[in-house]
Amino acid sequence: MSSKFTEGVVAESKRSYIHKLASEGTRIDGRDFDEVRTIKIKTGFIQRADGSALVELGDTKVLVGVKIEPGEPFPDTPDMGIMTTNVELVPLASPTFEPGPPSEEAIELARVVDRGIRESHTIDMEKLVIEEGEKVWVVFIDMHVLDYHGNLFDACGIAALAALNDATVPAERFGFGEDFKLPIIHYPVPVTFAKIGEWIVADPNLDEESIASARLTVTTNEEEKVNAMQKGLFGTFTYEEVKKSINRSLSIGKQVRKIILGDENGKEN
Amino acid sequence: MGMKSDIRLIDDNGLRIDGRLPNQLRPIKMEVGVVKRADGSAYIEWGGNKIIAAVYGPREAYPKHVQESDRAIVRARYNMAAFSVDERKRPGPDRRSVELSKVISEALTSAIFVEKFPRTAIDVYIEVLQADAGTRVAGITVASLALADAGIPMRDLIVGCAAGKVDDVVVLDLNKEEDNFGQADVPMAILPRTGEIALLQMDGDLTYDELTNAMEMAIDAAKKIYDMEIETLKAKYGGDVNEQ
Numbered sequence: 001m002s003s004k005f006t007e008g009v010v011a012e013s014k015r016s017y018i019h020k021l022a023s024e025g026t027r028i029d030g031r032d033f034d035e036v037r038t039i040k041i042k043t044g045f046i047q048r049a050d051g052s053a054l055v056e057l058g059d060t061k062v063l064v065g066v067k068i069e070p071g072e073p074f075p076d077t078p079d080m081g082i083m084t085t086n087v088e089l090v091p092l093a094s095p096t097f098e099p100g101p102p103s104e105e106a107i108e109l110a111r112v113v114d115r116g117i118r119e120s121h122t123i124d125m126e127k128l129v130i131e132e133g134e135k136v137w138v139v140f141i142d143m144h145v146l147d148y149h150g151n152l153f154d155a156c157g158i159a160a161l162a163a164l165n166d167a168t169v170p171a172e173r174f175g176f177g178e179d180f181k182l183p184i185i186h187y188p189v190p191v192t193f194a195k196i197g198e199w200i201v202a203d204p205n206l207d208e209e210s211i212a213s214a215r216l217t218v219t220t221n222e223e224e225k226v227n228a229m230q231k232g233l234f235g236t237f238t239y240e241e242v243k244k245s246i247n248r249s250l251s252i253g254k255q256v257r258k259i260i261l262g263d264e265n266g267k268e269n
Numbered sequence: 270m271g272m273k274s275d276i277r278l279i280d281d282n283g284l285r286i287d288g289r290l291p292n293q294l295r296p297i298k299m300e301v302g303v304v305k306r307a308d309g310s311a312y313i314e315w316g317g318n319k320i321i322a323a324v325y326g327p328r329e330a331y332p333k334h335v336q337e338s339d340r341a342i343v344r345a346r347y348n349m350a351a352f353s354v355d356e357r358k359r360p361g362p363d364r365r366s367v368e369l370s371k372v373i374s375e376a377l378t379s380a381i382f383v384e385k386f387p388r389t390a391i392d393v394y395i396e397v398l399q400a401d402a403g404t405r406v407a408g409i410t411v412a413s414l415a416l417a418d419a420g421i422p423m424r425d426l427i428v429g430c431a432a433g434k435v436d437d438v439v440v441l442d443l444n445k446e447e448d449n450f451g452q453a454d455v456p457m458a459i460l461p462r463t464g465e466i467a468l469l470q471m472d473g474d475l476t477y478d479e480l481t482n483a484m485e486m487a488i489d490a491a492k493k494i495y496d497m498e499i500e501t502l503k504a505k506y507g508g509d510v511n512e513q
Binding site: 104105107108110111115118119120121216224225226227228229230231232233234235236237238239242243246247250 | 364365367370371372453464467468469470471476477480484
């Protein structure tokens, strides 16, 4: 039972091959169960955006652009800025993506990335007030999937954090004083797992995703707090499997965070 | 989550804003067979939540391209009435309800023997008439009863329950104030007989220990709600619903 993303891509023979490899402790692309694909991050790729990041997670490619504009605050949070998150699964990225209004897959994806950023308080929203109750900065996070080879949750989450970390509030352009760096105070990283037979692998590629029975995304921050979880697909997890996945996410997330923040190889500029 | 306020959600005696203990459920009432026209239906009152669910199917799936040759598709539609919340909600699907409908559909699919009904659709309509936090878990619980009422073969009844954190205390089954001003929410749905987790979401800020504590609280409570589901079905149909 595959997700709508990948329907019909993998033949039954590939399923049994992936299962056989898993039983031997390896994967179709030779990775360990906890090994994420190579991450490449290019920030500042779109000069017209206020922050941007082109991220490759293996062959999956996502471009996130951040735009920041003045707007009205929500009535119940007059002393805070606003963020909105959107994903476009454009048809150029996969034969299974169709043009039109956002699919439920795109909505779920955007909302899971949004929760990780919002709940970890990635952006210091109190610093985004221009005039309390009247005018605040609105941060638009727009994610454009350019090549779909599995695990958009992590690719989008990584790219969103990298783009936010790259962003500048364009105060000058709107006549509100000097530009300043978007205040980022937490660093949430999503790690997604796929259940394949009885095995659970991190960062599933397209083949693995298309035969997975269940999916679990766990987003954690630099303080080892869990900020978001989302289970998907028709299968189930045992409680033990969930607990293990949370622990694995904490340790994998730590490595990925280093790459996003440029403390380790992977950053190109 | 995370709206700031000066409201104290836990008092000096460790009691919650509605007088409950941290691991206490709100009162729950269930009934089956409330929509005569439907193949199966149920109604639940859970705290201030009032939710009705109806099942149509298995019936031929339309449009044809959505059919699956080897199984039924399960299409849950979670919908909130305009008057179900304090500030009128614009009718129709929004991004939140699209996501909830998706995760509820997936969770219900895991419990149903979908392979018995190829090319069909099982439509599950969940109408939230009054909302008081925890609507998705109450919704999946009442949907499970409606599926049983419709005679759809399932591996188990499915039970939803949530836990979370308010004022730094892990608590079961958040109410509206706790949901608005709390620090985390962990909605879950399980198949109690095997303990499998069919729905799991989380948002907020929890340590590993807080999170596992919350999940265990929700799983324990789900077993109590499971007994209520069985009693509700017995009251209508008699006998032992666990007999195959």
